[in-house]
Amino acid sequence: xxxxxxxxxxxxxxxxxxxxxxxxxxxxxxxxxxxxxxxxxxxxxxxxxxxxxxxxxxxxxxxxxxxxxxxxxxxxxxxxxxxxxxxxxxxxxxxxxxxxxxxxxxxxxxxxxxxxxxxxxxxxxxxxxxxxxxxxxxxxxxxxxxxxxxxxxxxxxxxxxxxxxxxxxxxxxxxxxxxxxxxxxxxxxxxxxxxxxxxxxxxxxxxxxxxxxxxxxxxxxxxxxxxxxxxxxxxxxxxxxxxxxxxxxxxxxxxxxxxxxxxxxxxxxxxxxxxxxxxxxxxxxxxxxxxxxxxxxxxxxxxxxxxxxxxxxxxxxxxxxxxxxxxxxxxxxxxxxxxxxxxxxxxxxxxxxxxxxxxxxxxxxxxxxxxxxxxxxxxxxxxxxxxxxxxxxxxxxxxxxxxxxxxxxxxxxxxxxxxxxxxxxxxxxxxxxxxxxxxxxxxxxxxxxxxxxxxxxxxxxxxxxxxxxxxxxxxxxxxxxxxxxxxxxxxxxxxxxxxxxxxxxxxxxxxxxxxxxxxxxxxxxxxxxxxxxxxxxxxxxxxxxxxxxxxxxxxxxxxxxxxxxxxxxxxxxxxxxxxxxxxxxxxxxxxxxxxxxxxxxxxxxxxxxxxxxxxxxxxxxxxxxxxxxxxxxxxxxxxxxxxxxxxx
Numbered sequence: 001x002x003x004x005x006x007x008x009x010x011x012x013x014x015x016x017x018x019x020x021x022x023x024x025x026x027x028x029x030x031x032x033x034x035x036x037x038x039x040x041x042x043x044x045x046x047x048x049x050x051x052x053x054x055x056x057x058x059x060x061x062x063x064x065x066x067x068x069x070x071x072x073x074x075x076x077x078x079x080x081x082x083x084x085x086x087x088x089x090x091x092x093x094x095x096x097x098x099x100x101x102x103x104x105x106x107x108x109x110x111x112x113x114x115x116x117x118x119x120x121x122x123x124x125x126x127x128x129x130x131x132x133x134x135x136x137x138x139x140x141x142x143x144x145x146x147x148x149x150x151x152x153x154x155x156x157x158x159x160x161x162x163x164x165x166x167x168x169x170x171x172x173x174x175x176x177x178x179x180x181x182x183x184x185x186x187x188x189x190x191x192x193x194x195x196x197x198x199x200x201x202x203x204x205x206x207x208x209x210x211x212x213x214x215x216x217x218x219x220x221x222x223x224x225x226x227x228x229x230x231x232x233x234x235x236x237x238x239x240x241x242x243x244x245x246x247x248x249x250x251x252x253x254x255x256x257x258x259x260x261x262x263x264x265x266x267x268x269x270x271x272x273x274x275x276x277x278x279x280x281x282x283x284x285x286x287x288x289x290x291x292x293x294x295x296x297x298x299x300x301x302x303x304x305x306x307x308x309x310x311x312x313x314x315x316x317x318x319x320x321x322x323x324x325x326x327x328x329x330x331x332x333x334x335x336x337x338x339x340x341x342x343x344x345x346x347x348x349x350x351x352x353x354x355x356x357x358x359x360x361x362x363x364x365x366x367x368x369x370x371x372x373x374x375x376x377x378x379x380x381x382x383x384x385x386x387x388x389x390x391x392x393x394x395x396x397x398x399x400x401x402x403x404x405x406x407x408x409x410x411x412x413x414x415x416x417x418x419x420x421x422x423x424x425x426x427x428x429x430x431x432x433x434x435x436x437x438x439x440x441x442x443x444x445x446x447x448x449x450x451x452x453x454x455x456x457x458x459x460x461x462x463x464x465x466x467x468x469x470x471x472x473x474x475x476x477x478x479x480x481x482x483x484x485x486x487x488x489x490x491x492x493x494x495x496x497x498x499x500x501x502x503x504x505x506x507x508x509x510x511x512x513x514x515x516x517x518x519x520x521x522x523x524x525x526x527x528x529x530x531x532x533x534x535x536x537x538x539x540x541x542x543x544x545x546x547x548x549x550x551x552x553x554x555x556x557x558x559x560x561x562x563x564x565x566x567x568x569x570x571x572x573x574x575x576x577x578x579x580x581x582x583x584x585x586x587x588x589x590x591x592x593x594x595x596x597x598x599x600x601x602x603x604x605x606x607x608x609x610x611x612x613x614x615x616x617x618x619x620x621x622x623x624x625x626x627x628x629x630x631x632x633x634x635x636x637x638x639x640x641x642x643x644x645x646x647x648x
Contacts, residue, residue, distance in 0.1 A: 037249040037300045041242055044304040051310035073316075076220040078351040080164075080211055082233075083172075084219060085344035086200045087161035089337040090175045092478045093197060094154030096336070097182060097189065100482055101151055102526040105186045106144045109526050110483070110515045113185035114142040116505050133503070134420055136181040147185075154178040164211035173205025180421055187506040188482040190422075192382035192429060193338035196240060198422040200345060203232045206366060207359075228359040228367050230348065234306045237345045239374055241322065243427030245299035247381065259289040267552050268442050270488035271334040271464060271481075274473045277564065279332060280440075280552055298325050312352040319349035334464075336480030369414075373424040376411055380426035389415035441568060445491035446546040449520070451538040454580075460520065460543070462487055463532040469550075469563040483530045486512065491547055517543050517581045541583050548576035 097104075105113040117138060120129050130139060138146060154175055161171040179198050183189045207229035209222045248261070263285070266276045302318045309315040323343045330339040359367070377385050389412050397405050418424070446467050447460035461468060464476055465484035490513060519527035521540045528535040550565040557566055 037242070037245045037296075040300050041245075041304060044301045045308060048304045048308040048310055048314075052308050073350040073352075074220075075224055075351040075353055077218065079208075079225055079348055080219040080221040082344050082347040083204055083208055083211055083221060084162050084164070085340065085347070086197075086204055087158045087168075087172060087175070089197055089341040089344065089478075090172070090179070090201060091155055091158035091162060092340075093194070093337050093480070094151050094158060094175075094178070096479045097482075098148065098151035098155065100530060101147045101182075102144055103524075103530040104188055104482060105147055105182075106526050108519065108522070108524040110512060110519060111186050111188075111506065113138060113147060116185060117142050119505065131417075132420060133184050134180050135184045136177060138181060138185060142185075150178060150181060154182075161211070164213045166210060168211045169205050169208055171205075172201050172208075176201035176205055183422065184420065184503070186482075187503065187512075188486055191336065191480070191485065192425075192427060193336050193341060193480075195382065195385070195422055195425040196236075196341055196427075197337065199236055199424060200341065202423055203229065203236065203370075207232060207363060224355055226359045226363075227355045227357050228363060230355050232367060232370065233345060233348050235371070235374065237322070237342070237349075238303045238306050239378060240342065240345075240427050241299050241303045243378065243382075244429070245296070247428045249296055249300060259292050260285060262291050262295070263288045264440060266332060267440050269333045270485050271466075271476075272473055273332055273334060273475050276332040277473055277552060281555055295325070298322065306349065315349050315352070319346045322346040322349075330477060334475065334477040334480075337478045340478055369418075370424055373415065373418050376415055377424050377426040381428040382425065383429065385426035386419040386422070389419060441549055441551040443491045443547055444550045444565060445487050446548070448544040448546065449536065449540050450542040450544075451536055451540055453541050457542075457544060458536070459533065461532040463530065466564060469553075469561070469565045469567070471564060473564060481530075483516075493547070513545055513579070514581075517545070521581075521583055539583070543581045545579040545581070546576055547578075 101109075103109050105111055107114060113135075117133075117135060120133055123129075124132065135142075138150070157171045157174045157178065161168045161175065176198055179189075179194065179201065183194065183198075208225050212218070212220050212222050263280060263283070266272060266280045269276070298321050302321055305314045305318040309318070323346050326339040326343045326346075329335065380388050392412060397408050400408060444467060445465075447462075448457040449460055450457050459468060461471070462481075462484045464474065464481040465487045466473055467487070490511065493511070516527065520535075520543060523535045523540065525535070549568040551568060553561070553563045553566045557563060
């Protein structure tokens with residue numbers, strides 16, 4: 001229900017292609033508003049293929065067989081560097097999660113893994129639960145030590161793969177298995193770069209030869225990869241680049257309000273860097289428009305050279321432009337391992353020449369399934385790529401012919417079984433139309449706590465998320481602070497169901513804030529460790545969650561007040577909203593009762609936070625929360641309403 005376009009996506013895929021007149025410009029599916037970049041890519045791909053075919057066959061064969069005629073990048077070393085960088089990305093990701101896993105999934109974490117798995121045991125019989133929720137060895141024993149050991153084993157496996165040696169590719173496959181296990185027990189481990197990493201690890205583990213040990217063979221791979229592996233790598237990079245473009249450039253490359261998209265994004269992105277603030281104020285509008293068109297070329301047109309390049313030097317140029325784009329993205333935003341991993345996938349484009357075709361029957365079957373799943377996932381964005389098969393209602397299929405209904409149901413069945421394993425994904429995080437509202441502002445989330453019943457409030461500062469006006473922007477990638485990144489979405493009240501894929505044990509509550517608040521009130525040392533503020537020495541009586549609109553401070557405002565953000569006047573964007581959580585039961589799996597604030601509570605809180613605004617706010621939009629355990633009857637009713645009768 002929170003993804004209204006997901007249920008219609010299957011209808012869009014078939015129906016809109018068969019009935020072009022039915023397309024609507026404001027369609028939230030892929031087709032309608034999203035065809036512009038795809039048609040541009042298809043045209044460029046057709047031209048590239050035609051130019052390649054027009055070359056004399058003997059000249060084309062000579063160029064493909066002689067990599068030295070292009071740039072001279074050795075094939076074995078190029079692929080070896082790429083695979084090692086994939087392993088390095090995995091090692092960094094596991095090390096980053098290691099430092100946060102207790103606060104995210106530990107016994108006193110936001111989403112206790114042991115509590116969730118224990119509940120699934122009562123809801124689903126074996127072996128179905130093992131396949132639908134692939135938590136691996138955590139089904140045998142799940143504790144804080146087991147979670148820490150899981151992250152440590154991921155670091156060790158990735159380190160061995162980077163070093164190289166016999167079975168190094170199997171070590172990468174082990175990394176994929178560990179990533180799937182961790183993603184199963186926590187919804188904050190499924191960002192787009194995590195999905196891309198799991199795809200890359202699976203392909204490397206199943207289709208790429210072992211790496212030579214560094215102390216024997218340098219960075220080279222033991223033998224050239226098969227042609228299947230080459231095209232799986234290129235397809236992965238193609239889907240990523242074109243997927244990010246299909247929503248972003250939905251209005252084409254010259255739509256007036258879209259041309260300043262990059263300036264809007266510098267302020268709007270979740271975790272900007274200091275350079276983003278400087279570029280926002282320093283670059284003129286004309287340069288932002290030029291950069292927008294350059295990005296259009298790199299993300300929409302250049303990917304055609306990944307598949308068909310009239311000359312190998314164009315494929316090398318495509319790799320260079322892709323890596324340059326990732327460097328530019330990394331300088332202005334913190335996106336974990338995304339830029340390093342994408343650059344790693346582009347490096348094999350530097351190698352030319354022929355590749356062996358010795359693919360086994362099992363590898364061919366796996367490649368076919370991966371390709372099929374990638375195609376049916378492509379129309380969706382990064383956050384709903386694994387959720388949409390579970391959101392398609394029966395009414396979306398009734399308009400199809402019987403034959404097409406069988407195809408659709410088979411497609412859905414395949415997608416549902418593959419979804420928990422993250423074998424292929426759709427990419428693209430910007431909803432259609434978002435760049436058209438270029439307002440250069442964002443909704444910020446601020447946390448406050450009180451130990452004296454609301455007389456005074458103190459800040460709860462996230463470690464990396466810049467929530468306060470004076471919080472400085474920092475570079476910290478490739479480290480990925482999971483909770484900090486999600487607090488950005490909480491500021492916009494994006495439902496968890498749109499960022500956590502398919503697990504109903506996560507999405508039964510639309511927000512993670514009740515869980516976070518409960519742990520902060522306990523207080524849980526593991527969750528407080530995810531924040532920069534120390535836990536108070538006295539028991540917390542109230543915690544307030546404030547959401548208000550801010551913009552980048554001008555250089556003059558920043559110099560005077562040492563502020564990065566400036567809160568917008570209520571007349572411009574409306575009043576801030578407040579949720580006031582009051583100490584009650586500490587049960588984590590509980591409903592939230594929101595009741596209006598009393599006049600005294602209202603005056604006390606706003607007197608502390610907003611000063612002169614204390615008399616300007618509508619009491620009906622401010623609420624307090626009292627947490628209590630679910631009764632048995634409420635639990636049954638909630639499970640039936642959220643998951644459907646007999647589903648879980």
